[in-house]
Amino acid sequence: MNATTVQVPAGAGPEADPRAVSRAVRRRSLALLRSLLRPVARPVWGTVALVVGAQLAAVAGPALVAYGIDHALPALRDGNGAPLTAVAGTYLVVAVLGGFLAAATVRASARASQAILLDLRRRVFRHTQRLSLEFHERYTSGRIISRQTSDLDAVRELLDGGVTTLAAGALSMTFTAVSLAVLDWRSGLVLLVAVVPGVLLSRWFQRRSQAQYRTNRTAAARTIVRFVETMTGIRAVQAFRREPQVQAAYDELAEEYRRSSAGSIRLNGWFDSGLVLIGNVTLAGVLLAGGLRALDGDLAVGVLVAAVLYARRFFAPLQQIAMFYNAFQSATAALEKVADLLAEEPSVPDPAHPVRLPAARAEVRFDGVEFGYGDGPAVLHRLDLHVPSGQTVALVGATGAGKSTIAKLLVRFYDVRTGAVTIDGIDVRDVDPVDLRRAVVMVTQEAYLFSGSVAANIALGRPGATRGEVEAAARAVGVHDLVASLPDGYDTEVDKRGVRLSAGQRQLVSFARAFLADPALLVLDEATSSLDVPGEVLVQEGLRTLLADRTAVVIAHRLSTVMGADRVLVVEDGRVVEDGSPADLVATGGRFADLHADWQRSLDRA
Template identity: 75%
Template sequence: MTAATAVAPAPGADEDAGEVRGRSLALLRSLLRPVARRAALTAVVVVVAQLALVAGPALVAIGIDRGIPALRDGDAAPALLVAGGYALTALVAGLFTAATVRLAATVSQAVLLDLRRRVFRHTQRLSLEFHERYTSGRIISRQTSDLEALRELLDGGVTTLAASGLAMVFTAAGLALLDWRSGLVLLVAVVPGVVLTRWFQRRSQAQYRRSRTAAARVIVRFVETMTGVRAVQAFRREAQVAGVYEAEAEEYRAANAEAIRVNGVFDTGLVLIGNVTVAAVLLVGGLRVLDGGLEVGVLVAAVLYARRFFAPLAQIGMFYNSFQSATAALEKLSGLLAQEPTVPDPTRPVRLEQPRGDVCFDGVEFGYGDGPSVLPRLDLHVPAGQTVALVGETGAGKSTVAKLLARFYDPRSGAVRVDGVDLRDAEPTDLRAAMVMVTQEAYLFSGSVAANIALGRPGASPAQIERAARAVGVHDLIAALPDGYDTDVDTRGVRLSAGQRQLVSFARAFLADPAVLVLDEATSSLDIPGEQLVQEGLRTLLTGRTAVVIAHRLSTVMHADRVLVVDAGRVVEDGSPDELVAAGGRFAELHAEWQRSLHGE
């Protein structure tokens, strides 16, 4: 198998923890590099804010021990200076804390915008092979819950960690400078606090990973159920599907409940340790005040510092929750961004400026992923302007030929060429302009009918859009809609029938005016009146261009210049429809069955 057709591993598959961590850190560095200056400024602001906050208890000590005695002696200057200093530090702390929030939000939103763009653009760039095995629910989970986890971390988690760590360091340093004995009491109290925090980290790590996995499963189940809701309702499987969803939702609830329980134990333990520490500082310091070994103001400051010390520790513990959640999310996102297209752009693209549409399959061998060959060897030449129809049983390889021609996949060996240019070397924009594929599912985006037709040629005028609609026989249908061409079709075209959506997709293809047109079961969703309506338009659409038509309905096939009967990836019959009917082979049998169905036999 060539590198072009190798299937890239799923995110996290066959990778050790070191590789995943290194990949995630590399992604994080690339995201932070453009905002490095703002991040550095945020760090400086955090330091100033914490210094201003820690200065408060020290000023209280000075005010009690120096300002009040001086005021009693008639000197108000020390008390006023302390009061002014306290007000100033409070103002600085408030302003710089607010600035921290704004700067952190600016940095986080810039990072998240960059990451959203990367994920969206990269996901679009990935080949069809990736999207066929990576469910839409998982992709949506990357864009929603995983990015939300990172947002929670970046918006306040990082600055909270920095502020909390600095607050603890500055608080301990301030207390040690005021009274080292009270500092020793605080140091002893840190030990059970650290032990409790470490216990919390170990337990929360497992719980948050369980919660993230359960959340992803709920999202995937919901998206897949809503996407396939027609099948669910058609087979009356609502109760069964609801049961599966409720089980996964219950797992998510249980994971969150356990995480909340762990948080409750952690918070309660920290409050207990903090209160005991305050009591110990007050007891030891109070005895020393009675003996004259400690000033009252210093005791008050020591109590204030002790009370402040454990609050940041709780915030650090909560940050660990966000950190674990964001780490798991970053691993998934980096895994997605590490995926490489299995259909890469050419390094030296060849232009297709005026394509004629001469198609050649030269010794093409192909299979999906590591599976067996679907096309053992295909040699096929379709001259420019010829319409070729492929018929055969389901699984014969007809749609595979269409996907290779549209370059959704690359062959394992051999080459698919247009006008002598290997599709792997063709300039991608030129190739997409020269080649249009209309599939069985005519996907319409939310918006107007006109906008959906104009997808074939962005910037087309209303007259050009109407001309394309008239050409394929859909103008009268559109004109009868409430707002005509401006009628909103809603997501997936739910306001139009399957046949009507297919007619709109034909108009889109006609407006694109490609040199090569591929129709993969494009008329299968049309009823008999709808099929009769579109046949004339379809002949107009096929005129003057190379066309490869895959269809089970012979009404479409009979208009082809040439028919290929495909069996197990090989062409077993090749000729005009009349020639193959006269030959009495497999196509003749299909033709006879079709004739009998028309006459109701």
């Protein structure tokens, strides 16, 4: 259930009212928080009851001390020790009970907070996976990692102890003030007067800490993003000897983070010092006023001792609340960022009434398709295209001509602006997503391998496949001998991004994955670009097996791959400018004939 559907007001760009945007962000964060608390409402209320009990037990101590001094000790002097025994026993029971309730509060709070965090982590991961490719191409991986790490850690710090600290502190101050007023209203009045500067100081701290901790979260996120992006692109950094420049950029962000953290520490220092000063002055005031009255016999000594204990106890929670403000402001800023992420809507939504495609023949049509990325200019212009079932079509053309865009529309990574892309006469926007992913498989030049065994990476195409089916897929595309030669065969672990395998070997594994998936429509987007000459010779036979008896759209710069296609489309500026079989296009002259001539000359030179 996505409870964060509150959207920023329309037109909330740079020209929008900042206050309106801030209110919308706050509403979105509160909606997320309510949805997280709802499933754990009962444990939360149980924790509240434990906090109340613990604070009642704690606040009873000074009152028992007052009774013991003013009544139990005089009774003991008169030979009656029962009151003192009763007071001591009660004090011991209350202390043990308070400790037990405090421990139970910590356990109950931890259980509730971990349940909330588990729910939130799952939501962030599930929602991020559901978002369209357009989101992932503009939202850097470092920012996503920051949402899952530092931002959720900030929320964790608040939930693990911050909320119970606030509740315990507020109840402690309330119960302390009431108890002191019952014992001696004049001492309570001194305490009430001292509350005014404490509230003013807290309000001053709240206003400044809010902005400070938003700055902290932003600085932390930017530092994480820079680190992740640098480590992800470390090959390029080292290849171009950019270490000094990258280090300088990271140092600048780290210094910004340090300055922001130092500002938070200074702010906390002023607040803590102010609280200590107010507390000490209040304690001195209660002791002075009460002491003078005690000397005159107007105030019992036990009540004076209790008043001093209560006054000392009253301002201690404010320091804890100061730490809560730290966690609260940090978590608020983090929760807003997480809520913003969860409020992102897929640009390619699931169909409202999905149409099943159980046995696709993969007849493809582009009917008047126009498309552009985001609000940018059109990349495809009124494209009309028909690919009969079982035909292999190759797309060639210069970089940026629109070939990969056609492939992304086929697998519905994006939706068209106008027109329609259909499979077997059904608009891909209406096809059941499960059936679409089963019928259409795309192999890209990246050939991403996940951590795990080679067999597990091949079985990604069909998770329920047996080991025999996995090996049969590998044999079909010519990668079995390679896998068998690995230290543990199909059980060999590949590191992150498959760094134990060469680029060409990873591509062969991705072919086996696609073959095992057995799609009706196969899309190859520069899937042979990472192969060397021996690897290309090896993979051609595998490609013939992979492309047989299915519709295929192949994007390639290597004409060795293109020449085996049934049909070639030359794409230029988002339009098909040549269409025909490879032999016919070579014979009639034109752009493809020029590409073929260049390829032949390169073979002759080789």
